[in-house]
Amino acid sequence: MRRMEYLDRVLRHLMSGMALPLPRTDGPLATDPFALALRSLLQSWHGEFAAGAQTAAHAMTVADDPDARALARAAAGFALGMWPPAASDPTLREPRTGADPVAAALADEEPISPAMYAPTTALLAESALANARVTTAAAFLARMGDPPDTLFGGRHPFLTFIRALAARVAVYQGDITGAERWADAAVGGAEGETESLFALACVALARGSADRRAATRELVEQVSAAPVPVDAVTRGCFVLAAYGARALGLETRGARLILLAGGDDDLGGLRIIDRAFGLESLVAAAISMGDLDAAGSWLSRLEVLAGHRIAEPTVQRARCRMSITLGDAGGALASADRAVLLARADGRMIEAAEAEILRARAHIAHRRGGAAERELSVLVTESEARGYFAIRRFAARELRQVGRRLPPIAASGWQGLSPRERDVALLIAQGRSNASLARELFLSAHTVRRHVSRVLAAFAVGTRAGVAAALTDSAAGRPMSGTVATLTGRQRAVAELIRHGSTNRRIAEVLGIGTTTVEKHVSAIKDRWNITSRAEIAVLASWLADAG
Template sequence: MHRRRALDTVLRQLAAGDSAGANETAASTSDDTNDPYLLGLLAFGQFMSQDFELSARTAARALDAAADPAALMLARAAAGLAATGWASEGPDTLIAARDDLALLDGTDPDSETFIRYLLAEGALSGGRLRLSGEFLAASPDLSPDFLATDAGPHPFLTIMRIMRVRLHCFQGRITEAIELGEAARELATETRAELLVDATLCLLRGNAAQKGQVREIADWLERALPDPTDHLSSGCYLLVAFGLIATADVARAARFVLLAGGTPGLDKLTILDRALGLEMLVAAAVSDHDLTSAAAWRERALPLLDDRIARPTIERILSRVDLLSGDAASSERFAASAVEHAQEDDRAIEVAEGEIVLARARIALSRRGAASASLEVLARSSVGSGHLAARQSAARELRSIGRRLRPATGSGFDGLSARERAVALLVVEGFGNQAIAAELHLSEHTVQVHVSRVLAAFGVPSRFALAAQLAPLLPQTTDDAAPPPLTPRQHAVVDHIVLGHSNEQISHQLGVSVKTVEKHVSEVFRRWNVASRIGVSRIARTREG
């Protein structure tokens, strides 16, 4: 029972911000019981105190002394987490734990839950998102009964829930992460846990391109957050910085980073957080065209280049500074490598940022076509996951070269400019490109571009399909007289016209030749005295009404 009591007490103290008390509890209980399990718990407390080197040493002692499955797996988890703050040349304890997860079967349920959390947290903190996802996939959902008492749920449970939210976010699954984050906010019962959730929501809202909400949350947390004195409180400042940078509030993000890091070298942060923080500081200098400051921050980042955890982030830093200094070719090489390395670990947010940096380098190299193509792909892929900040970033880069993103499929009129909306209405009225050009005083080429964007916005392949989709929005004919009758075959053709089908599609559906369909369409036009398929659709819908 001493393990459960120690775990309960240490986690309560850490959740309350008393990392010194937590370490005292773990150390004294370990001395009294000579239990290596408590050494693993102490190593975790030391990590939360941001003493990463000591945490790594204590975890190594726990590994050497572990004599039962729970102690061994906790030691491996603690060592894996410590390695994200203090680089180690030792074996990969997280991989060893993944291969031996069956050892947790039959251990105390609360201990098993915590160890599984710690394994996933260690992988996430090291940027190994794929591995973190594997740990969570092999774990049951968090139970509200974890270390629960009559007083209610354990306060550390919110911290464990937020780890899952962060993983979803950094994998680029923003919509899902926001749902989980809002649910965690409802369940949070302690002040520090609520602040952590709010900081995480700032990160999420930023990546969802909700700039106003990010500003409100950042304003609130700037007043409410305590001074950063441990890993948890520093993490809150860093999460706010991530949210701000996602909305292009670079200068304010840099201020939060410096508060989180404690020193100019951001030494209080883990390896990956230090790299990401330095990247934000470089971005702030680059936005001010301050090469001297950008180069100074780069020098602080360079020692991390060979670290697997930090490599893609440092490569983006080098790309940014090289581009500012005029070496676009080197900038492109570093950015391309950064994208590749981030993809290896499923770091989707970093992949997107790498694509933006890469596009800038390609634009500088006059490779605008390649830049535009990659930005279009990024924008399309970001919409479904809710990562709208990436779409906005892609749009900004395209605007810098006089181009625009294709409207998001399904965005309809909301995704179009006023001129494009006018083109859409003329298309459904049956105007051809030449007639539209004359009506709006545009070139046919410009009309062609507008039409392609209109089709993309409504997610339709042809003018016929567009006409069918927009016909209900147009005024119906006011002619009370019934239209001249049609043959059954002509009625069948009209039914397909209303659905937006082309002559080829109607031919296939009715089992007749395209030429026969053309004759039927012409005859319908003649009998109903219309000049376009939209005219046919409007009369047909009036009859249905």
């Protein structure tokens, strides 16, 4: 059996959820460094972490050509990312220089055989990701270019893995828009049961981060219904779904998936980054349920990984959560600051954002609501520009505790405003001054200025006249994105009668329809205008009538 055929069979086995038999290494392959590296990958993939590390070290020592060296470095990277003791093992460093194997692979300019290039580079990127080196993983993918359409001369299940890898790297970098594109491509090309489940789990991760709540819930349910995971890919499905659940704030569901994936109460079946994330999720879930004893127990298991480069940002986030719960605002702030710094250093931007949410929570506990609002406003603006819309919900939740709000989404219009800000918008459109607004709405001058700035941002205009123009466009039947939605003819008639104080019974008589139908129209108007009261219908209908 030649190298390429052996690599093909190993990759098919890895993507089969162990449904396909392990390929044999007979003849020359028995001592080939390339085959040794693949054997190490198989051992790590199936949870034999110590054996995988030992085999990878041997492969690194005897590798004598570019293909074998690249694969041996990937195997060593997997060992470092999966087995905590490997961090202090000198045999997993470059034999001649003592350098980190993944970094050495990225710096190496020796050409890999064309047939081996895409799968080997993908394995190197995955090994970098296993070590939470997101920037390095992205560099390997950039070197490879867009994932190929074929592998080993045709369709191959490992292509789904490569596309899903591109999606995962994009998510961890905070590029949710790019992640959704690659996750959808992974689903579109998947055929086998295991690869399809893995692709769906990646979509759950991306959709959750994009705050597509209904779709994410459905995907999480699909993954949850799968058999108990048995190897790196199937465990990864549950971990990715847990990430998606956590993006929705479903801490308990995420914790259950993590426990199923981990295999034991130490989550010993997972790679280090996922083990740390899982234990932090269990800490968060216990805190949310008020069980501080359980939270402390899970935190003690996570503390075993303290000081490990891969796990340290996660350890600091968990410490921050516990410190806030115990009333230690200063300790919480210090842990959050360190978590942000460490995560950013490796390009772990989605983790850095989560740490910034916790830092805001610590600021609030320190009675620094203004600092929390300023930092979260910047975070949300930067994150939403890359499709990370779930962050707004988490940030808004923190500020709501102290009566503060995030600025509305730019160009979100009427739908992005609070009820009070809608009152301000209508009065602005009537040409009222700030002083007049303050008198009529019984607000301070400072509060009026804040409301006015939010209204301008919501309509994406720089002047008060722009607000009037935006609402006038809508009234004239030219609805702008995010402004007041256009009503049907019958809905306009109902709104006009409400403006004049008519009851539902009177509206039914005038229009010759039943009161139940009137109630449906009133409900539809509220939905279309994103309002909650009959009084708001009257106010907004009055403005639209004047503007028309």
